[in-house]
Amino acid sequence: METTTMFTNDASVLGLLAIMLGLVFYTANSTNRHWQRFYSIVPAVLLCYFLPSLLNTFGIISGKESNLYYVASRFLLPTCLVLLTLSVDLKAIAGLGKKAIILFFTGMVGIIIGGPIALLIVSSFSPDLLGVDGPEAVWRGLTTVAGSWIGGGANQAAMKEIYGVGDQIFSAMITVDVIVANLWMAVVLILAANAKQIDAKSGADTSAISRLQEKVENFQQQHARMPTLNDLMIILAIGFGVTGFAHIFADLITPFMVDNYPTLDRLSFHSKFFWMIVFATVVGIGLSFTRFRKLEGVGASRVGSAMLYILIASIGMKMDVTMIADAPIYFVIGIIWMAIHASLMLFVAKMIKAPLFYMAVGSQANVGGAASAPVVASAFHPSLAPVGVLLAVLGYTLGTFAAWFCGQILQTIS
Template sequence: MEPAAAQTPLITNDAVVLGILVLILALVFKTASSKRPFFRKFYGVVPSVLLCYLIPSLLNSFGVISGEQSGLYHVASRYLLPASLVLFTVSLDLKEIWKLRHKAGAMFITGTVGILIGGPLAILIVSSFAPDIVGGSGPFAVWRGLTTIAGSWIGGGANQLAMFEVFQPDPNLFSAMIAVDVIVGNVWLAVLLYGAGKAEQLDRFFKADSTAVNELKDKVEKYRLSIMRIPTMPDTMMVVGVGLGITGISHFFADLIAPWITLHAPYLERFSLTSGFFWLVVIATGFGVMLSFTRARELEGVGASRIGSVFLYLLVATIGMQMDITAIVSQPGLFLVGFIWVSIHLLLLVAVGKLIRAPFFFLAVGSEANIGGAASAPIIASAFHPALAPVGVLLAIFGYAIGTYAAYICGLLMQMAAAV
């Protein structure tokens, strides 16, 4: 069966696709706020943010729209994501964020270790009953392709390409691995979004001490209420101007810094410092943090984080339309390896989370900062509360820094596992 993404979709005009995505978001949020018993029961089971992601993925999977052929994800990730990061961090309280460092860091490192050991263990498990799936030799060796997934799941796209250059898998094998990376990663994102809607029940399971997280949310809410007023047109334009203006400045500097490092210090590629997207996220977040020490903080009172959330949910919808669930049919064996890999990652996170009584927030963000990176970690964090989005960004940036090294070690372990 040919994947829907490879066919010509029913709708090819991005203006129409954007309209459909925005209408989906509007419908979901309107019904989620409805007082009708049916909708209250429905959204008590299915989190609204999950539908914002899942419905576009179904439209893509069945050939109505195509995430692969659309340019909307590029626009959302390069323009709307940095703008939302600025608007989320403009009212940042660094002192409160700093209080989250211990458990947030522990769960992020646990997530990294889960990916690092999960790959070799998945190869060993699958080879015990279907060795052909993880076999091959030379550039066709499956373990070589899996190293590129490790690079993506610990760091990001730049780290993934670094692993491709280091281990040199066959290009066709690499293409199959990209499909596994996208599908398994997006299914996992859906699971975490669902979990975010059930955070209280999951925190009871972990016997979590969520005091620091709740204090941060409460403090942000109190500050917001203290400065909140009905926004005027100049207020709204100022919010949009700051968000997109800083995004433009961030692009300007990223376009200077990344090529300069590529030319004069190419060895820094191992830290993702030659990636323009890396610098875009870092600079936008940095400007947002600096603005949080100025009167720009008061923009929160006229809806900075609300407009930031609009931008971020548009990104959620465009990420959703990247997933083609029918692709699993084409090479089910490789997807089985991917799902076993993520399951090991989850089991380790649950074990450590239970041990240190970490709130589910730390598990979800620590996991997605690895697997999803800077594009989706703030989505998971903001699903708990907009004030928490910067936590996801900061952890994802750290993932970029260690991604190449950790993925290289994972690749060597997978090579050993494949030889057993």
């Protein structure tokens, strides 16, 4: 039986998604104890994916017919990547200490190798997972999980476009991504609650965290101010301006690559979207070395994050929640994958006697990105939340490239 979509006008669809996001953020920050209890169990970011998917599943809107995702992925995604990487302070990240950086990159390596290893393990008793190369191929879907777990939603969307991931497998992988990632986050928060005992037992030196806490508080006091209309217009000018040039760059270099390097299609060098994302990310990093980085003090990353959540909602509306029942084997892959990441993180943290804070935030800067790394950091101390953002921005910066590399490995073994 054919189903009719209730809302087909994209302006109406955007309005519904915006109202939904507003309600999620309003209730997530409510002082009502019932809402606080609810969000202590259900992460707000999960609802930002899940609620739009219900609208799609029950025919209120249609993820297939709507052009919102295309607009969000082509216009808002590169813009939010610019604004998120604009604030990265590579010198400050290095100042966090080598143990924090070691654990961040350990987490990244765990994701890069964990996916291919998990796929090989599960394919040993489910061989039909390999040998498929269409849009719905499992390996393609796993690249979007890698993107999400090495950065966040923006990197996930980038992988979907770069590797041409089909909507059906993408829907299943979003479900795996969100549920498995939030299970690990719950474990990390439990560990954070017992950080003092764990650090004392492992003999970790936590004095650097105290100094870091003081430094972060001083930086916030020096740079934070109320944004003016002038500030916001400059933020939008930079974000959308770089996005415009990213499209021009992609339009020029892609035909050049196709004509002169036909064999590089496998490396995504024939994808306009790939070059657009590379350009936006590289320029964003470049701008972080200029005075434009001070725009973070007036909310550059918050504007970028707002765009990211619109993108997340547009991704969610392409999901069909009935796919959960069809994806148990994908959950097995996801759980093994996360177990490899977690085991590697815990092992390295113990070997170098790193404070639990570095392990927890380093992991979430990869797996959860800006949505959850600050949450985990603030579980240790509220003033440390920006440290989570700082490492999450590094995850955003490297996420597209690292996830792309993971995708190359997945493609090779498949």
